Amino acid sequence: MKDEVLAALRERGGYVSGQELCDRFSVSRTAIWKAVSKLKEEGYEIDSVPNRGYCLLTSPDAMTEAEIRSYLHTEKMGKSLVCFADTDSTNIQAKLLAEQNAPDGTLVCSDQQTKGRGRRGRAWDSPPGEAIYMSLLLRPDIHPEHASMLTLVMGMAVADAINELMGGESAGIKWPNDVVLKGKKVSGTLTEMSTEMDCIHYVVIGTGINVNTQKFPKELDQATSLRLAAGHNFRRAELIALCMKYFEKYYALFERTEDLSLLIDEYNRLLVNRNREVRVLEPGNEYTGLALGINNQGELLVRRENGRVDEIYAGEVSVRGVYGYV
Numbered sequence: 001m002k003d004e005v006l007a008a009l010r011e012r013g014g015y016v017s018g019q020e021l022c023d024r025f026s027v028s029r030t031a032i033w034k035a036v037s038k039l040k041e042e043g044y045e046i047d048s049v050p051n052r053g054y055c056l057l058t059s060p061d062a063m064t065e066a067e068i069r070s071y072l073h074t075e076k077m078g079k080s081l082v083c084f085a086d087t088d089s090t091n092i093q094a095k096l097l098a099e100q101n102a103p104d105g106t107l108v109c110s111d112q113q114t115k116g117r118g119r120r121g122r123a124w125d126s127p128p129g130e131a132i133y134m135s136l137l138l139r140p141d142i143h144p145e146h147a148s149m150l151t152l153v154m155g156m157a158v159a160d161a162i163n164e165l166m167g168g169e170s171a172g173i174k175w176p177n178d179v180v181l182k183g184k185k186v187s188g189t190l191t192e193m194s195t196e197m198d199c200i201h202y203v204v205i206g207t208g209i210n211v212n213t214q215k216f217p218k219e220l221d222q223a224t225s226l227r228l229a230a231g232h233n234f235r236r237a238e239l240i241a242l243c244m245k246y247f248e249k250y251y252a253l254f255e256r257t258e259d260l261s262l263l264i265d266e267y268n269r270l271l272v273n274r275n276r277e278v279r280v281l282e283p284g285n286e287y288t289g290l291a292l293g294i295n296n297q298g299e300l301l302v303r304r305e306n307g308r309v310d311e312i313y314a315g316e317v318s319v320r321g322v323y324g325y326v
């Protein structure tokens with residue numbers, strides 16, 4: 001009941017009478033009062049005025065089911081939701097849930113991680129109270145070779161979600177899927193999957209977003225947060241819900257063609273490397289070229305000095321700006 005009451009108060013944005021809540025959820029006044037008391041215990045400030053009802057004044061920046069659900073308006077993505085105060089890694093937990101038949105679109109979130117993992121076997125620093133750690137479980141009916149493109153789809157969703165929340169067009173994508181703000185990394189995604197022959201059992205798309213981080217360790221000098229870029233805090237649950245909204249929209253377009261052909265224009269619009277000199281770091285073969293954009297498979301097109309255009313597949317290859325990270 002707590003989740004429903006919170007969602008109703010947030011939706012209204014003003015006073016909602018106790019009677020209206022009772023009628024809407026077919027429960028007693030005591031049940032509503034108990035739900036409001038629980039929310040207050042969790043840090044929500046709720047005003048109650050006789051004859052007017054309840055009004056949500058302030059909310060904590062909590063990574064709880066109630067908080068995330070109160071912002072979520074998707075059909076499938078995140079509808080099945082599991083939230084942890086602390087866990088090893090949301091990717092690990094999403095994979096465990098997948099093995100236990102959790103449904104397509106299940107979202108796992110945590111306030112902190114003790115074994116957060118990044119790409120290329122790196123650790124992902126995951127302190128509490130300031131960032132988003134989330135993993136989305138999908139059961140796509142596509143060929144396993146096409147699944148790596150889902151990482152790019154999530155990158156687009158995160159960039160658009162950040163831009164909507166910050167009210168501007170400041171977030172972009174560094175190929176293939178790092179989201180950057182003012183030239184620094186604000187989000188990364190690690191996709192893992194379980195396959196057999198030509199079929200996918202499940203895919204887990206794990207994303208970390210630095211939201212209210214104020215300071216990074218020295219070795220993470222290329223990292224930034226929404227807070228550092230904008231100068232104020234953001235509500236993590238709201239950003240999660242926006243990521244799910246955009247991911248659901250883009251995933252539907254991806255599923256139609258099993259490639260990025262319906263998303264390529266939006267992706268290339270967000271691509272910060274576009275029309276810039278990049279350094280391609282391929283094991284045993286490093287070179288500089290002009291990044292033109294991606295193709296329908298998500299490969300980066302790079303024009304070399306001799307005019308030849310290479311199609312770069314993300315796997316082993318990474319790309320840097322000639323003068324720095326982007």
Ligand code: BTN
Nearest residue numbers: 089116117118119188189206208
């Ligand atoms: C990268 O190296 O850029 C990818 C980072 C992915 C981090 C996220 S945080 C949520 C999920 N759980 C993990 O252990 N990793 C991903």
